[in-house]
Amino acid sequence: AVVSTQSTGEYMVLHNLFFCFLLAFCTYTMSGQRHLGPIRDITYLGIWNNRMVIGYRGSGRVYIMEHSSLREFGDTNWMQQDQKYGNKDCWYAEFPLIPFPAKIRIVGDTLAYSGNHSQRKPAVESWTYVDIGAGGEIIHQNMKNNNR
Helix, strand or coil, X not given: CCCCCCCCHHHHHHHHHHHHHHHHHHHHHCXXXXXXXXXXXXXXXXXXXXXXXXXXXXXXXEEEHHHCCCCCCCCCCHHHHHXXXXXXXXXXXXXXXXXXXXXXXXXXXXXXXXXXXXXXXXXXXXXXEEEECCCCCEEEEEEECCCC
């Protein structure tokens, strides 16, 4: 079953502290290059307002391999997301909740384009493996950047 972050006050305090720690990580690792280059630095940030939140850098999008039919919420733009989560110089992807606990792979999908700063799709996209606990918390996260 899907676990809501609204279950107990104690859990919410711990969850919010952990979310703040991960947002600080996003700021440190993603400084100054939100939209340039291939998708990279994919980070599962946790659950916020009944949404799974993922931070990443690069031009394109991310998807969840084991739940490829899940579509990212499209009801907020980057300015609204920066207001909610803080301007951490990364993009945010918000997805519907999945059943927890879960083991997922979040995969980049780089947008190839030509122009002043042309970019090719990498031969292998970056990905992050995440082991998520019953409450949506991170048990283990392993980031694999591949910018070739």
